[in-house]
Amino acid sequence: MTPVPRLAALCLALSLIAAACGGDDEQPAAPAPTASPTAAPTEAPAPTASATDTSQPDTVPAGPICDWPMWGHGIDRTFSYPCDSGINPDTAASLRRIWYFNTSDVVTAAPVVVDGTLYVGDWAGRFYALNADDGTELWHYDAEYHDNVYAGQITSSASYTIINGTPAVVFNAGRTIHALNASDGTVIWTHARGEPGWPTEFETTPIVVEDRVIATFDTHNAPFPAGVVAVSLATGEELWHFDLEGGDHRGCGGVWGSPSVDLERRLMFAGSANCPTSPDGWGPYTEALFAVNIDTGEPAWSFQPHPPNNDDSDFAGVPVLFTANGQDLVGLGNKDAVFYVANRDTGELVWSTRATADNVIRPNFSSGGFIGPAAYADGTIAGGTGVADCPCMHAFDAATGDIVWQQHAVGPTYSPTTEVNGVVFVGSLDFTLRALRLDNGDVLWSDELTGLISGGVAIVGDDMWAVAGFREPGSAGPSETSGVFRYTVAPDVEAAEQTAPEEEPEPEAGQVRLVGASGRCIDAPCEVGFDFKTPPPGTDPKLTLSIQTDPFQLTVTSSGLGDPAAWLREGSDAAAVGALAYGVLVSERDDRPSGGYLCVLEEDGGCTARTVPRPGASYNRISLLALDDTTVIPGPADGFDRLVASIGFNPPLQTEPLDPPTYLVFSPQGNNLVVYGDNGGTQRLITNAREDPDGRDINGQVCFTGDGRFIAGEDTGQPEIPAGFGIFQLEGDELGSLAATQVGKLTPDFEAAENQPEPYGCAFLPDGRLLTTDVGNQASGPGTGQLTVWFPPYDGARCVVADDIATAQQLAADGDDVLVASARPPTIGIQRYSNLPRSEDECDPAAVTVELFIAVGDGVSLTTGIAADGHGGWYVSDTLTGVINQYDGDGNYLRTVLAPPEGEGLGLEPISTGSPLGIAVGLDGTLYYADLALALNGGNIGPTGGQGTVRRIRFDADNQPLAPETIDYGLNFPDGLGVLPIP
Helix, strand or coil: CCCCCCCCCHHHHCCCCCCCCCCCCCCCCCCCCEEECCCCCCCCCCCEEEECCCCCCCCCCCCCCCCECECCCCCCCCCECCCCCCCCCCCHHHEEEEEEEECCCCCCCCCEEECCEEEEECCCCEEEEEECCCCCEEEEEECCCCCCCCCCCCCCCCEEEEECCEEEEEEEECCEEEEEECCCCCEEEEEECCCCCCCCECCCCCEEECCEEEEEEECCCCCCCCEEEEEECCCCCEEEEECCCCCCCCCCCCCCCCCEEECCCCEEEEECCCCCCCCCCCCCCCCCEEEEECCCCCEEEEEECCCCCCCCCCECCCCEEEEECCEEEEEEEECCCEEEEEECCCCCEEEEEECCCCCEEECCEECCCECCCCEEECCEEEEEECCCCCCCEEEEECCCCCEEEEECCCCCCCCCCEEECCEEEEECCCCEEEEEECCCCCEEEEEECCCCCCCCCEEECCEEEEEECCCCCCCCCCCCCCEEEEEEECCCCCCCCCCCCCCCCCCCCEEEEEECCCCCCECCCEECCCCCCCCCCCCCCEEEEEEEECCEEEEEEEECCCCHHHHCCCCCHHHHHCCCEEEEEEECCCCCCCEEEEEECCCCCCEEECEECCCCCEEEEEEEEEECCCCCCCCHHHHHHHEEEEEEEEEEEEEEECCCCCEEEEEEECCEEEEEECCCCEEEEECCCCCCCCCCCEEEEEEECCCCEEEEEECCCCCCCCCEEEEEEEECCCCCCCEEEEEEEECCCCCCCCCCCCEEEEEECCCCCEEEEECCCCCCCCCCEEEEEECCCCCCCEEEEEEEECCEEEEEEECCEEEEEECCCCCCEEEEEECCCCCHHHCCHHHCEEEEEECCECCECCCCEEEECCCCCEEEEECCCCEEEEECCCCCEEEEEECCCCCCCCCCCCCCCCCEEEEEECCCCCEEEEECCEEEECCEEEECCCCEEEEEECECCCCCECCCEEEEEEECCECCCEEEECC
8 A cells, every 4th residue: 555645736746747857866964863762642532343253363364475465565564575476677577467457446555465365445445355366356345435534435455364263354444444354345343533524544554463453543634633543353442542642632643654563572663744733733753753562552762853844744654674784673764755764672863865855845745755665675675756856766775875776767656666586666656667676776667557556566476466546635536547457477478569550630629618617727817836846957937827718718828948858857768859849738637637738839938729629528637748749649658757837627627618519429438328429528427336326337339219218238237226228318408417317127038148147239120119139148158149129118028039149239220120240159240130020919039030141351350339321331340350341231341441550459458549349320420439448468358447438430521531539538348339319
């Protein structure tokens, strides 16, 4: 777990948002410290506890030593894997991503992996047990929701243990410690601190030692009890509480770093937070590295490197325990960017080294220094620093504190550093996970994930598991690009050759108005600070924005910026390429930072924008970048390195197209139903049941009755609701104010299948009969997909006319016939079903005629989507090869309208032009497709989470297809589509 950084604007550290780093090789002396023994603990208000078993534990192992049973691997928190592993400096480059599991929200907790099961929690409060080998969910537990948290419900890692002979996991969520049965997620006990409504929160990972659980907690600098608590491992009942403020609560006794433990000395070590009211409230444990007796809760010593201040110089992370020069030592970095090492017995300073400059932006707000924990191995301490001058990755000689190396390639980080066999892993704010040599800092391997990385990795044998995801605390959630990744050493697996695709044009920008905009820069000029990046020497930069709301217009003025190249992060790939101009970029959510340029600064330092990249979208950030090419939008890592300044908007700038849409495109994705207008507008119409208890899990094709109702598949993820086809009444006449009310449900007679029921395709015949498909066995096994005819008024009367379709997919009506896409033999291809029954009384499957209408071939290896082309013919999609073909009314091949760029194909990364699953055609002939983003994952083929898109292909005056345009991105499992004309 990486404790959630206590920065009001941490997400400035995203790829197009955060401050990049400049070089600074100086090592100024650290401030003079103090170390002293101090007073006994003070009791806090009584906590609440519930338990199911009060007997003492039989055994309390931390988990098998060659698993990864807790944050940092062991109670000494070295973040070093001690067992045999195939990961080493020679093999790190062969690490390959095997699977990705999309969680319900942000993950900043590092995984715990024991006996083949992975345990991790997310900001929504959902705690998961996953099969570590293939990423399938075994069970999940939803922790009680607490309102007054800083960022998310579960921000930290679990600890694996044994309670009364039962394997268990202990983790923190909100203001409560939870102990669960590791096999099924049932509750063993819970322990809550504070009172409902208090800002009490466990942001850290608990540590299990012998018969007790020790956890640290804070109150976000509010005047409430905080500190360290020990509870019984068997019952969750309080054993002791150490109140750092001694009962006089000024908001200066918080602990949002985790503890480590020295069992021989019976001491635990942790670091404490700052004091915003300083010098009032400053005490002997403020901004301190301190030790407490684990049996009594009595303090042993306190080391304070600073006098009273307002520099926000917290101790975060977790102390690392190691031995050097015959001394047992404890080390912990501070947000002042100094790493401190003290004697474990006395707290006396042994050495301290400044890694880089700190970054105190204003009183009580600093964004730099050490926040993520450091790793220790082979006499070296390696760790990263946050948003400030860089280099941001550092290694120290554990005995002397001398800097061994610093690495410019790694951007600012709040992630833990983890070591195995001389390889250290660290994730940074540029979305990139890297492997470096421990001995010299050389980069061995890197992978760009779907989100910002604030959590650490777990290592077992040849495998590594990582997490990703972040969003601005307090911003609208949940994150759609967060989750868990598994990697393994696979030297014989080569990435499929990928050639650079032809440049795709951005979606046509449009004029908009802003809806409900308020705050800075709205209808008045505002200055944008350069807080998160030190301006280059000799510059005096100023940047001003002014935003007009109706119609939208952005006016930018600037002065004193100097050479764009001087702003590039030293040592980065961007610095090697250079920069020639400044561009103003607008981006959407922080966990989906893609966006587009608003304007490019002219010679006078100003520019004006009147359009946005995606009308109807909301934008939470405007950034200034130093660019080498103003026609290309940088990727996450490159954009991070090119950032000059940034300003966030909360609430986001919600745009509304000035021109109304002529039709709507309905897109199930991630079990939500999202609607797009052909004018660029968008609205989530139905939210999934995981996020909304009253929601519905929508998937598959969407079809319309003509009387204001629509049909859509409902998946099995809904609690206590069977899979089937929901009937919804659509209400509202404007995109953005639409509503859908469920008025009925059609539940097919699902055949027995190895896979869950999967309602998917739908089509209406001219007389109102509804045809639907259930996918059946999806990838293997006999064909069990069903084709069902439903008869008006859709009260359940039906006829199953086929139950042997191999992976039944999308449908299209052709007069009184229906065309069915099948993705596997023996029914592979587009099948035509004729002579369909007109009533339930006429149900006779044997009378239905079936013939192959379109066979595979001409680049199509399997058929997943079919849609009328508006000219009497058909489009057919193949999600595996990334191809869409066009056929005439008789099923004859005409042409290919979508194919991967030459040299691309199914590989370890998705095809750049997409994996089209569902397809639909707009009134103007535009072809829309849902891109599943298929890729190879450990020999299997599956969607790449958080990389799905919805795209469109428009046609020129000669009816030739133009390059695909992305209208939405960062999606999970976009599948079917449907088009609704607007009267």
